Amino acid sequence: MTTSPTEPVPRTSRSAIPSGDETVTAANGAPAVELRAVDKWFGQVHANRRVDLSVSSGTVHGIVGENGAGKTTLMNILYGFYRADRGQILIAGKPVVFRNSGDAIATRIGMIHQHFMLVETFTAVENAMLGAEGSPLLGPAGRRARRKLAELEREFGLQVPMDVPVGELPVGQQQRVEILKALYRGADILVLDEPTSVLSPREVEGLFRILRTLAGRGKTIILITHKLAEIMAATDRVSVMRSGAVVAHRRTADTTVSEIAELMVGRQIRPASRGVPVEPGRSLLDVDRVTVRDSSGVARVHDVSFSVRAGEIVGIAGVAGNGQSELLEALAGLRPVATGRILVDGEPAVSDSRDRRRRGVAHVPEDRRRSGLVMPFRACESAILGYHHDPRYGRGLRLDWPAVSSDTRGRMETFDVRPANPQQRTAELSGGNQQKLMLAREVERATKVLLVGQPTRGVDLGGVEFIHDRIRSLRDAGKAMLLVSANLDEILDLSDWVMVMAGGRIMGKVPAGRAAERDLGLLMGGVRKSDVPDRAP
Amino acid sequence: MEILLAAVVVLDSTLRLATPLILAALAGLFSERSGIIDIGLEGKMLGAAFAAGCVAAVTGSAWVGLTAAIAASVLLALLHGYACITHRGNQVVSGLAINILVSGLTAFLAVAWFAQGGRTPQLPDSARFLSMEWPGADVLDAVPIVGVVYGELLSGHNVIVYLTWLAVPAVALALYRTRFGLRLRAVGENPFAVDTAGVSVSGVRYRALVCAGVLCGLAGAYLALAQSAGFLRDMTAGKGYIALAALIFGNWRPVPAMLACLLFGCLDAVSIRLQGASLPGLGEVPVQLVQALPYVLTVVLLAGFVGRGVAPKAIGVPYTKEG
Numbered sequence: 004m005t006t007s008p009t010e011p012v013p014r015t016s017r018s019a020i021p022s023g024d025e026t027v028t029a030a031n032g033a034p035a036v037e038l039r040a041v042d043k044w045f046g047q048v049h050a051n052r053r054v055d056l057s058v059s060s061g062t063v064h065g066i067v068g069e070n071g072a073g074k075t076t077l078m079n080i081l082y083g084f085y086r087a088d089r090g091q092i093l094i095a096g097k098p099v100v101f102r103n104s105g106d107a108i109a110t111r112i113g114m115i116h117q118h119f120m121l122v123e124t125f126t127a128v129e130n131a132m133l134g135a136e137g138s139p140l141l142g143p144a145g146r147r148a149r150r151k152l153a154e155l156e157r158e159f160g161l162q163v164p165m166d167v168p169v170g171e172l173p174v175g176q177q178q179r180v181e182i183l184k185a186l187y188r189g190a191d192i193l194v195l196d197e198p199t200s201v202l203s204p205r206e207v208e209g210l211f212r213i214l215r216t217l218a219g220r221g222k223t224i225i226l227i228t229h230k231l232a233e234i235m236a237a238t239d240r241v242s243v244m245r246s247g248a249v250v251a252h253r254r255t256a257d258t259t260v261s262e263i264a265e266l267m268v269g270r271q272i273r274p275a276s277r278g279v280p281v282e283p284g285r286s287l288l289d290v291d292r293v294t295v296r297d298s299s300g301v302a303r304v305h306d307v308s309f310s311v312r313a314g315e316i317v318g319i320a321g322v323a324g325n326g327q328s329e330l331l332e333a334l335a336g337l338r339p340v341a342t343g344r345i346l347v348d349g350e351p352a353v354s355d356s357r358d359r360r361r362r363g364v365a366h367v368p369e370d371r372r373r374s375g376l377v378m379p380f381r382a383c384e385s386a387i388l389g390y391h392h393d394p395r396y397g398r399g400l401r402l403d404w405p406a407v408s409s410d411t412r413g414r415m416e417t418f419d420v421r422p423a424n425p426q427q428r429t430a431e432l433s434g435g436n437q438q439k440l441m442l443a444r445e446v447e448r449a450t451k452v453l454l455v456g457q458p459t460r461g462v463d464l465g466g467v468e469f470i471h472d473r474i475r476s477l478r479d480a481g482k483a484m485l486l487v488s489a490n491l492d493e494i495l496d497l498s499d500w501v502m503v504m505a506g507g508r509i510m511g512k513v514p515a516g517r518a519a520e521r522d523l524g525l526l527m528g529g530v531r532k533s534d535v536p537d538r539a540p
Numbered sequence: 541m542e543i544l545l546a547a548v549v550v551l552d553s554t555l556r557l558a559t560p561l562i563l564a565a566l567a568g569l570f571s572e573r574s575g576i577i578d579i580g581l582e583g584k585m586l587g588a589a590f591a592a593g594c595v596a597a598v599t600g601s602a603w604v605g606l607t608a609a610i611a612a613s614v615l616l617a618l619l620h621g622y623a624c625i626t627h628r629g630n631q632v633v634s635g636l637a638i639n640i641l642v643s644g645l646t647a648f649l650a651v652a653w654f655a656q657g658g659r660t661p662q663l664p665d666s667a668r669f670l671s672m673e674w675p676g677a678d679v680l681d682a683v684p685i686v687g688v689v690y691g692e693l694l695s696g697h698n699v700i701v702y703l704t705w706l707a708v709p710a711v712a713l714a715l716y717r718t719r720f721g722l723r724l725r726a727v728g729e730n731p732f733a734v735d736t737a738g739v740s741v742s743g744v745r746y747r748a749l750v751c752a753g754v755l756c757g758l759a760g761a762y763l764a765l766a767q768s769a770g771f772l773r774d775m776t777a778g779k780g781y782i783a784l785a786a787l788i789f790g791n792w793r794p795v796p797a798m799l800a801c802l803l804f805g806c807l808d809a810v811s812i813r814l815q816g817a818s819l820p821g822l823g824e825v826p827v828q829l830v831q832a833l834p835y836v837l838t839v840v841l842l843a844g845f846v847g848r849g850v851a852p853k854a855i856g857v858p859y860t861k862e863g
Contacts, residue, residue: 084736084861105738120733122726123853133726134737136719144719 033096035060035192035223036081041090043076048431050076052248054090058192058240063214063224065234065255068244069267069463071433074227075117077244078194081225082114083107094192105134113185117197119177123170127163127180128152131187148187155186159216175206182213193217194225199233200461211237229267229463231260243267268465283499284313286349287451287483288334288364293343295326295333302341303329305507311452311483316474318486318498318515320523326507327487328369331456334485335359335366337374348451360389365449367441369456369487375441376429383411383425386444418443419469435466442473449482456487471497491523544685548692550809555697556767558805559704560585560759560776564783565790565797566711567755571617573715573792574748575728575854579635580620581756582780583642588613588760590646593660593771594653596667602765605667609764610757616642617753618746625745628858639780647773658773660764669698669766700762707755712794724748728852731859741859778835785838792852800841807834 036058043051051073058064068074079085081092083101092099094110101107107114121130128148136144149165156162163179164172172180178198185193195214199207214224214237226238234241235255243251243266251266288311295304304326311317319327332338334345336356345352347362359366368374376385387396387407395410397403408425415423418439420432429437438458446453458474459467474497478484488494494501495515502512503526510526564581571578591612596605616638623634647658654660674695680687715721727734727744735741759779764771782804790797811830818824 082736103738103740104736108738114736116732116736118732120730120736122729122733124729125722125726129722130733133722133733134739136722139719141717141719141722 033093034058035095036225037093037096038077038081039091039093041077041080041087041092043073043080043085043088045076049247051080051087052246054244054247054249056242056249057252058223058225060095060223061218061221062239063218063226063237065238065241066225066227066244067229067231067234067241067263067267069229069435069465071246071435071463072244072267073247074229074244075196078114078196078225078227081107082112082194084114108135108188108190111189111191113182113188113190113193115178115181115185115193115195115198117200119174119181121169121177121180121184124168126167127165127169127183130169130180131184135188151187152183155183159186159213159220161186161213173206174201175203175209178202178206178210179213182217191221192223192225194227196227197229198226199228199230207233231263231267231464234263235260245269264464268463283315284481286310286312287347288485289344289346289349290334291344291346293330293333293345294341295329295338296341297329303507304333306343307507307509308343309502309509309512311485313451313483314478314481315499316478316484316486316497317500317502317512318488318494319502319504320488320491320494321504323489325504327504328456329507330504331366331369331454331485331487335364335368335454337366356389360448362452363448363450364452364454365445366454367445367456367458369460371434371437371441376437378428378430380429381425382415382420382427382429382432382440383408385429386411386414386425386440388444390444390448414443414447415440418473433463434461435463438462438470439466442470446473446477449477452483452485453477454485454487457489458486459488459490459493467493545688546813548688550806550813552692552696553809553812554802554806555693555701556805557808558801559701560762560767560779561783561786561801561804562704562708562798563700563755563759563762564780565787565801566707566794567752567759568784568787569711569715569792569794569797570724570748570751570755571620572787572855573728573852574724574745575731575852575857575859576620576624576745576749577631577635577856578620578752579632579784580616580638580780581752581783582776582778583635583639584613584616584753584756585760585763585780586639586646586774586776587616587642588757589764589775590642590650590660590760590771592761592764593663594650596663596765597654597661597770600664600667602667602669605765606669606758606761609761610754613757613760614750614753617749617756621746621749624858625742625749628860631856631858643774646771650771650773660771663765663769665769667765668769669700669762671696671698672702698762698766700758700766703758707758708794708798715794720744720747725852728854731854735859735861745859782834782838785842788851789841791850804834804837807837 034057036056038054038056041051041054054077066074066077076085080087083104083106086101092101094112099110101110122133125133128145131152132144132148137147138144152165161179161183163176163183169177169180182193198210202210214226218224226233228234238255241253241255241258241263242249243263245267253263290307290309293304293307294302297303307330309317319330321327329338333340333354336352336354336359339354347359347364350362352358352362356366372378377388387393391402396407411425412423415425420436420439420443429440432440442458455474458470462470474484474486486494486497498515500512501515501523503510503523505526513522564585567584568578568581588609592605592609595608596602599605620634620638623629624631650656650658650660674690677691677695680690715724723734723739723744727741731741734744763775768775783801786800786804787797789800811833814825814830815827816824
């Protein structure tokens with residue numbers, strides 16, 4: 004079922020459930036998907052530059068690139084969500100024009116978005132049916148859907164509970180519902196956008212197994228990611244994107260992680276260096292038997308004590324939701340301390356973030372969108388949040404915008420925020436650049452202590468390297484640093500000491516050099532080992 | 541026996557008073573489940589009542605009046621849609637604007653056209669929806685209990701009341717058992733899911749608003765052509781807001797919303813019954829206090845019980861692709 008540009012593509016409502024006996028694999032051996040010289044602008048931003056791409060049928064094809072390289076835009080064009088400004092899309096050798104997602108679905112393309120396109124209050128059956136009901140009444144449509152889903156489940160080994168609202172399912176299963184939804188619509192080409200970003204390692208393995216099965220049965224898979232390990236583990240071929248253009252195509256078997264990394268950032272990535280640890284100085288942050296409760300009065304942090312000395316990085320590892328966030332917020336003065344004391348450089352601090360700033364404590368919040376930046380603000384407005392009383396930015400009631408703007412430009416250049424334009428809307432910066440902007444704001448103000456939450460969440464490879472370097476150099480400059488991250492590699496990479504939190508308690512504190520991943524895993528699971536130094540009672 | 545009779549009378553008037561509330565609440569259910577806040581129920585009802593009053597007075601036909609009421613209300617709903625769906629305007633502001641516009645415009649036009657101090661001419665019975673006696677009501681009258689229930693409670697309402705009784709299950713069926721209902725609920729929860737499924741978000745929302753318009757039209761016609769004999773200035777008197785409260789109290793579901801409307805209707809009926817009555821120990825109850833009861837209950841219910849309600853997730857948020 005292919006269409007020429009002149010013919011309108013049949014809408015899904017009329018061809019809801021294709022019979023499934025024809026596939027996009029064309030007999031003439033044409034690639035399943037071919038993009039020719041696709042261009043896309045968003046205002047001034049050239050998101051895709053003359054992209055050529057060819058994906059063979061029955062393969063897993065990776066598209067790799069940093070955040071903002073244009074991968075997702077390209078796939079949204081392929082899925083009819085955006086329209087290309089120029090260029091051509093060919094499916095199985097025939098040119099097509101998509102006016103909307105319905106056209107793409109009718110051409111048997113299915114997309115699994117990074118943020119699931121599921122109605123959380125609906126069951127898997129209802130989600131699969133939506134838009135492809137086939138009849139005005141749900142009774143018969145539901146029965147048909149159930150039968151068809153059962154078949155697909157069997158064929159591809161995609162078991163999910165059918166009658167539970169999908170919002171109650173774990174994310175791994177929600178993703179399976181998304182895949183089932185696409186297959187239900189007869190998709191032969193599946194596009195997955197950063198599918199592993201929300202999955203646990205075990206779920207990732209499961210997903211890759213499913214992708215293999217799908218490809219083995221003739222489906223064509225396009226996998227978008229910025230994680231190189233996934234490209235190596237799951238794909239047959241890989242295309243590398245950089246600033247909107249495709250810069251290379253490789254067979255996965257013929258390439259290496261370092262080659263792809265280099266192609267992706269356009270320069271060589273040097274292996275992470277641990278640096279030379281400085282002899283730690285006096286204790287700058289002391290946490291003394293602190294308990295923190297959430298708004299409903301439940302204790303999220305139980306009787307925690309530790310200290311961070313000048314010139315050291317203490318990392319807090321743990322499965323998300325074990326009290327790390329609450330602890331970090333309490334330390335930053337954003338959340339009241341129920342019992343216990345927090346001492347900054349030996350002096351007790353009250354629960355007030357302004358008090359922390361006065362004492363030289365800066366805080367890079369975990370969630371930049373929620374509590375770090377104001378997305379509709381210009382970069383220079385976001386860059387002075389919390390420091391707008393600084394006399395540099397104006398006197399009395401007036402803000403001196405030219406001064407703010409030039410100060411911000413300087414910071415943006417120092418922290419390699421691209422584009423270094425203080426008038427750019429914060430939301431228009433990529434995730435990594437937003438993170439760097441936030442660091443640029445906080446780092447200089449941390450005269451004693453820097454609290455950092457998830458410093459590289461959603462940041463691409465080059466950005467991670469840069470941010471890690473910055474954090475190390477601050478440590479070397481004698482700051483006391485507390486690092487909370489969901490990424491264990493990052494914790495091990497940066498920290499001098501690693502603490503593990505589970506159930507709101509600190510399960511143990513070990514020097515990073517001696518921390519075996521297995522032991523940390525046990526601690527994260529709440530299992531305490533007797534030979535691990537333990538400071539929590 | 542006397543107590544039973546009193547109870548039947550109160551229940552009977554509960555049904556009459558709850559009818560416009562139920563219709564308006566069902567109307568709100570369509571818009572709000574599709575993700576559009578519908579604070580303009582009041583205005584749509586009032587506009588419909590005015591159109592019904594005018595057209596029925598001119599043509600002498602209740603049915604033509606009803607048609608005009610529905611047309612007026614649907615037009616107002618489309619105006620709301622044009623502001624909120626097409627131009628992604630603020631839904632509360634647009635709804636309030638409709639309420640204020642209609643309240644002023646209907647009073648103005650009524651004075652300009654009929655010069656009766658903001659009302660439309662008194663309608664003769666032939667241009668109204670009158671009570672319909674069910675067959676056998678007079679025969680059964682003699683039978684205890686059954687006679688009263690059949691004759692007073694079931695029989696003897698006008699056609700819109702009966703339509704409302706049918707509307708509740710019909711809306712429930714439409715919402716939970718049809719393709720349109722599935723898309724409607726989906727678009728109020730996650731419009732992105734609907735768009736990526738190849739269904740037009742705006743299309744579904746406009747259709748929902750048209751449904752809401754039709755139901756509000758019925759409610760307005762009921763006020764002007766059945767409950768009263770013509771349009772009176774601001775005759776909705778906050779019923780649209782009470783219906784909205786009932787909808788929220790009923791968790792955006794048809795049957796619970798209907799029950800909430802019946803509760804409000806019942807309070808209204810009791811308050812009418814209590815006027816001038818003297819209660820043991822309290823003496824005569826002040827009329828104003830009694831009349832305020834439904835409104836007090838609205839506040840109490842919304843403040844105390846609705847906190848746990850689960851609103852459609854995408855409600856109030858205009859849909860834009862770029863997110």
